[in-house]
Amino acid sequence: MGPFxxxxxxxxxxxxxxxxxxxxxxxxxxxxxGFGDSRKLAAxxxxxxxxxxxxxxxxxxxxxxxxxxxxxxxxxxxxALFVNPTYLAPQIVGGVIMGIGFIIGGFCPGTSLxxxxxxxxxxxxxxxxxxxxxxxxxxxxxxxEGFYNSTFLGxxxxxxxxxxxxxxxxxxxxxxxxxxFLGGEMLEDVFGKKVPADKLRFYPKKPMAxxxxxxxxxxxxxxxFVGQPDxxxxxxxxxxxxxxxxxxxxxxxxPMEVAELTQNTGVYVKILDLRPQYHYNLFYLRNSVNVTxxxxxxxxxxxxxxxxxxxxxxxxxxxxxxxxxxGWQMLVAQGVPNVYIIEGGVNNWMSIFTxxxxxxxxKKGERKAEEPAxxxxxxxxxxxxxxxxxxxxxxxxxxxxxxxxxxxxxxxSEAGEKKPEAPIVKxxxxxxxxxxxxxxxxxx
Amino acid sequence: MTAKPYxxxxxxxxxxxxVLFSAFLLTGGGLGASGAINRVQVSVVDLxxxxxxxxxxxxxxxxxxxxxxxxxxxVLMLVGVLLGGFASGLAFxxxxxxxxxxxxxSNATRLITAFIGGAxxxxxxxxxxxxxSGQALSGGAVLSVGSWAFMLSVFAGGYMLxxxxxxxxx
Numbered sequence: 001m002g003p004f005x006x007x008x009x010x011x012x013x014x015x016x017x018x019x020x021x022x023x024x025x026x027x028x029x030x031x032x033x034g035f036g037d038s039r040k041l042a043a044x045x046x047x048x049x050x051x052x053x054x055x056x057x058x059x060x061x062x063x064x065x066x067x068x069x070x071x072x073x074x075x076x077x078x079x080a081l082f083v084n085p086t087y088l089a090p091q092i093v094g095g096v097i098m099g100i101g102f103i104i105g106g107f108c109p110g111t112s113l114x115x116x117x118x119x120x121x122x123x124x125x126x127x128x129x130x131x132x133x134x135x136x137x138x139x140x141x142x143x144x145e146g147f148y149n150s151t152f153l154g155x156x157x158x159x160x161x162x163x164x165x166x167x168x169x170x171x172x173x174x175x176x177x178x179x180x181f182l183g184g185e186m187l188e189d190v191f192g193k194k195v196p197a198d199k200l201r202f203y204p205k206k207p208m209a210x211x212x213x214x215x216x217x218x219x220x221x222x223x224x225f226v227g228q229p230d231x232x233x234x235x236x237x238x239x240x241x242x243x244x245x246x247x248x249x250x251x252x253x254x255p256m257e258v259a260e261l262t263q264n265t266g267v268y269v270k271i272l273d274l275r276p277q278y279h280y281n282l283f284y285l286r287n288s289v290n291v292t293x294x295x296x297x298x299x300x301x302x303x304x305x306x307x308x309x310x311x312x313x314x315x316x317x318x319x320x321x322x323x324x325x326x327g328w329q330m331l332v333a334q335g336v337p338n339v340y341i342i343e344g345g346v347n348n349w350m351s352i353f354t355x356x357x358x359x360x361x362x363k364k365g366e367r368k369a370e371e372p373a374x375x376x377x378x379x380x381x382x383x384x385x386x387x388x389x390x391x392x393x394x395x396x397x398x399x400x401x402x403x404x405x406x407x408x409x410x411x412x413s414e415a416g417e418k419k420p421e422a423p424i425v426k427x428x429x430x431x432x433x434x435x436x437x438x439x440x441x442x443x444x
Numbered sequence: 445m446t447a448k449p450y451x452x453x454x455x456x457x458x459x460x461x462x463v464l465f466s467a468f469l470l471t472g473g474g475l476g477a478s479g480a481i482n483r484v485q486v487s488v489v490d491l492x493x494x495x496x497x498x499x500x501x502x503x504x505x506x507x508x509x510x511x512x513x514x515x516x517x518x519v520l521m522l523v524g525v526l527l528g529g530f531a532s533g534l535a536f537x538x539x540x541x542x543x544x545x546x547x548x549x550s551n552a553t554r555l556i557t558a559f560i561g562g563a564x565x566x567x568x569x570x571x572x573x574x575x576x577s578g579q580a581l582s583g584g585a586v587l588s589v590g591s592w593a594f595m596l597s598v599f600a601g602g603y604m605l606x607x608x609x610x611x612x613x614x
Contacts, residue, residue: 002470003469018517019520019521022466023522024524026460026467026525027525029459029528031533031536032451033460040450045602059585060461060585062457064584064585067465078586080472082474084573084579084590090572091572091591093568093597094572097565097567098564098568099597105565107558107562107565108575109565110475113477114526117528119542120544125562126565128562129560130566132562133564134482134569134570137566138500148571157586158588160589161589
């Protein structure tokens with residue numbers, strides 16, 4: 001499933017070569033469309049030649065259809081693509097400023113490079129001007145940092161804005177583009193070619209144009225019909241890639257490590273408890289939240305998880321660990337980083353950090369999967385030490401008196417408040433914090 | 445050799461769209477131009493005044509200390525754009541030193557307005573966190589809300605001022 005991890009999969013040289021080749025394709029496509037000529041670009045704003053509109057919107061429509069369709073059929077993972085974050089106000093103001101620069105200078109940065117590459121002196125001057133403007137921005141941005149970072153909406157797409165499938169938005173985009181092409185061509189006829197009013201036509205004039213529009217509309221409808229994959233289908237698509245992590249148990253984390261991490265102030269631990277609510281009410285791990293499987297498939301909830309700070313580790317937990325494993329699949333399929341499963345679930349947790357008999361006792365006899373192994377006398381919530389165990393390590397710190405200090409402290413504490421000490425268990429640490437959002441756009 | 449005509453804009457746009465899609469498929473990100481210009485600019489400032497670069501946070505992010513601002517795929521893409529533009533210009537007979545300007549302005553006026561327009565555009569591109577390529581094309585293709593707002597603003601800004609500067613181009 002795309003996108004490819006070039007450096008990881010093909011080595012450094014390919015990861016250098018690919019952007020170079022993409023840039024060449026980019027430059028060539030712009031040049032052959034006439035974007036190296038400032039007059040052709042400026043003519044857009046006088047409706048004399050709408051090449052800019054045609055080329056730009058065709059490119060956006062073609063690329064967005066290919067991306068939308070590939071994502072729908074599982075060829076490309078949309079979550080892994082860089083989506084320009086939305087900072088609405090600076091983008092609108094910056095856009096207007098660029099429009100002004102466009103009509104005065106006759107280029108945009110990309111097209112000026114192409115013009116310069118074919119020795120257009122005005123293109124070269126524009127590149128130098130743009131370089132100077134960029135330098136000026138770097139020098140002055142600190143005086144309006146607040147505005148520059150305002151109205152931040154993060155990764156926010158049109159399908160999210162309208163609450164519909166991407167395919168539906170694509171149908172709208174295609175129709176809007178075709179409408180603009182027809183309208184633009186009519187304006188071009190009026191202002192550029194001076195066609196008399198009675199000869200103006202608001203429909204495609206050539207059979208090729210009908211075919212082109214038809215193909216775009218068809219792809220948009222197919223994309224909408226197939227639909228973007230939901231959490232379950234995403235997991236099916238990624239099972240081959242992510243399944244081994246479950247098979248080799250590298251995402252099953254020992255309760256001791258979880259307890260240890262909850263005491264690590266440098267790590268934010270978020271525990272998602274997938275048990276039924278009545279089990280959760282009886283007893284839950286401190287700072288865990290009770291969630292349903294439906295919530296894990298809700299895009300808004302997933303978005304809130306992805307917005308957590310980069311030092312977040314998410315654990316799924318259930319009574320045993322089978323339901324938790326399905327929760328893990330839903331989360332990783334949707335691209336949530338740093339997700340692990342608490343090994344053995346609450347049952348295993350309680351067998352390690354055993355609650356005092358006055359609160360709960362082990363259930364006797366056979367039990368089914370995902371059935372509690374302990375019976376509580378009453379609902380205790382997170383109020384016993386089992387919900388938030390303190391960890392002591394077996395390895396004695398060499399040349400350090402912390403161990404004896406803690407024992408002294410325990411001896412001096414009041415007898416009635418003596419906490420049950422966590423047993424010393426050997427375990428393998430598995431949690432590795434991974435950096436999020438490795439992919440960046442061309443603007444960084 | 446006389447210049448050959450430009451390709452049909454819908455064909456050109458389709459090719460550009462395929463290049464854009466390939467960029468997303470192969471690298472996970474889209475196209476860009478102003479980001480790389482920024483990196484080149486910072487590297488020049490870094491040569492002249494490395495201490496200044498370290499003090500301005502916006503520059504220091506890219507070139508503070510021993511960071512090399514040019515060590516980024518976007519810079520290779522910039523080199524590619526120049527090579528690709530040149531190759532296509534060569535193939536179609538358009539590589540020729542010249543100044544393209546409106547019929548009623550002098551060469552000097554054209555070069556000055558190109559520089560000023562470039563400066564305005566460079567400033568706006570960084571404020572908007574991307575130019576026509578990185579925001580409008582790339583962000584537009586992945587249906588980013590901000591990129592679409594940006595794109596409409598560019599056209600709005602251009603049309604707003606077009607009438608006032610019509611002597612430059614007509």
